[in-house]
Amino acid sequence: MINFKELAATYKTPLYIYDLDYMTNQYKKLKEAFRGRKSIIAYAIKANSNLSVVNHFASLGSGADCVSIGEVRRALLAGVANYKIIFSGVGKSDAEIREAIQKDILYINLESEAELGRVELIAKELDVVCRISIRVNPNIDPQTHPYISTGLHDNKFGVDINTAKRMYIRANNSQYLEPVGIHFHIGSQLTELKPIYESAEIVADMVRSLMGIKIELKFFDIGGGLGITYKDEVTIEPYDYAQAILSTLKGLDLTIICEPGRFLTANGGYFLTKVLYEKQNGEKRFVVVDGGMNDLLRPSLYNAYHKIEAITDSKTNESEADVVGPVCESGDFFAKNYMLPKLEHNDLLLIHSAGAYGFGMGSNYNTRGRSAEVAIKDGKAKLIRRREEFEDLIALEKEFLVK
Numbered sequence: 001m002i003n004f005k006e007l008a009a010t011y012k013t014p015l016y017i018y019d020l021d022y023m024t025n026q027y028k029k030l031k032e033a034f035r036g037r038k039s040i041i042a043y044a045i046k047a048n049s050n051l052s053v054v055n056h057f058a059s060l061g062s063g064a065d066c067v068s069i070g071e072v073r074r075a076l077l078a079g080v081a082n083y084k085i086i087f088s089g090v091g092k093s094d095a096e097i098r099e100a101i102q103k104d105i106l107y108i109n110l111e112s113e114a115e116l117g118r119v120e121l122i123a124k125e126l127d128v129v130c131r132i133s134i135r136v137n138p139n140i141d142p143q144t145h146p147y148i149s150t151g152l153h154d155n156k157f158g159v160d161i162n163t164a165k166r167m168y169i170r171a172n173n174s175q176y177l178e179p180v181g182i183h184f185h186i187g188s189q190l191t192e193l194k195p196i197y198e199s200a201e202i203v204a205d206m207v208r209s210l211m212g213i214k215i216e217l218k219f220f221d222i223g224g225g226l227g228i229t230y231k232d233e234v235t236i237e238p239y240d241y242a243q244a245i246l247s248t249l250k251g252l253d254l255t256i257i258c259e260p261g262r263f264l265t266a267n268g269g270y271f272l273t274k275v276l277y278e279k280q281n282g283e284k285r286f287v288v289v290d291g292g293m294n295d296l297l298r299p300s301l302y303n304a305y306h307k308i309e310a311i312t313d314s315k316t317n318e319s320e321a322d323v324v325g326p327v328c329e330s331g332d333f334f335a336k337n338y339m340l341p342k343l344e345h346n347d348l349l350l351i352h353s354a355g356a357y358g359f360g361m362g363s364n365y366n367t368r369g370r371s372a373e374v375a376i377k378d379g380k381a382k383l384i385r386r387r388e389e390f391e392d393l394i395a396l397e398k399e400f401l402v403k
């Protein structure tokens with residue numbers, strides 16, 4: 001049991017807390033589901049990119065799915081092997097492509113024909129062969145929130161099947177490109193297996209048709225997207241997930257690359273915030289806390305649900321309240337009409353499922369320093385990022401002050 005009161009007293013609030021032991025279990029469950037096949041779990045480090053978290057997964061053997069050169073550098077610094085790093089994303093700059101090639105990562109995931117041209121040109125300049133994979137957009141509705149849906153032609157991600165085929169032929173004929181993989185990622189927080197299976201089938205057929213023209217791929221990259229329970233969602237079991245994917249790959253000798261983010265970290269993370277006070281605007285009850293949308297954006301951005309637990313001695317009956325932060329936006333809330341007892345100054349609210357897309361989406365809006373982060377490993381707490389102070393926030397401006 002994590003003693004949240006003690007953590008608040010030691011590290012102050014607002015505070016992110018990550019249970020690394022939970023994350024280990026999630027990693028092992030997924031790895032185990034693919035047993036009997038060669039597989040790499042390439043942790044999508046955008047979900048939670050704290051160096052200690054990435055290092056923890058690296059120590060379990062994880063690779064990394066990265067979407068900027070900053071993430072590639074982070075992964076390497078945290079001890080992820082270069083041959084387990086993938087670089088994805090719709091918009092990579094020339095400098096990012098060059099550095100990724102020089103770092104000799106596993107492959108670059110291409111998301112357009114134009115990008116293939118840039119990568120080929122840069123590989124030629126460097127006089128090396130660059131391993132590539134192509135992100136196929138299977139045009140399947142993943143049945144998730146529109147902001148985290150990526151597998152429809154309406155979304156900016158990947159290329160359609162016909163374009164992909166043309167790109168593979170072009171890459172295969174290039175002296176500077178080596179097509180080694182195929183990739184799809186239809187969305188995040190997926191709770192339906194059918195769209196995943198259908199996408200895998202389309203992409204596996206593509207692999208077979210490429211074999212017909214002597215283009216032999218090695219990696220079948222199924223992206224991430226496995227959903228988790230925030231409230232009462234029924235999620236996909238890793239075993240069923242793996243079986244659905246593997247059933248589409250009969251007769252193909254491919255290494256599975258899986259890029260989970262949320263599944264590995266979300267429910268191992270908590271955001272701890274302190275009650276400043278309660279207020280009443282007419283009939284409406286507000287609980288004002290010391291954390292804000294700049295710390296945890298998901299409720300404001302997606303209207304996302306996060307379970308909230310009151311850590312209080314209050315024994316009063318629960319009533320509906322909006323839990324809001326100090327940021328000057330009406331969208332700065334963690335929950336609306338949430339049942340909570342009467343709360344006092346310094347009571348704590350524990351916001352669950354905050355280990356993915358929490359801290360990483362944070363900002364300094366309203367000149368608020370981002371929270372500290374603490375990891376729990378083998379039951380022991382350790383600071384893994386100190387709280388940002390005012391001096392940190394102005395450091396890049398101070399010397400340029402126009403007087």
Ligand SMILES: Cc1ncc(COP(=O)(O)O)c(C=O)c1O
Pocket residue numbers: 044047065088185187188189223224225226259260261262263356
């Ligand atoms: C290409 C790719 N892989 C993996 C992920 C991780 O998704 P999730 O956290 O839902 O597993 C994302 C998320 O946006 C992604 O775009």
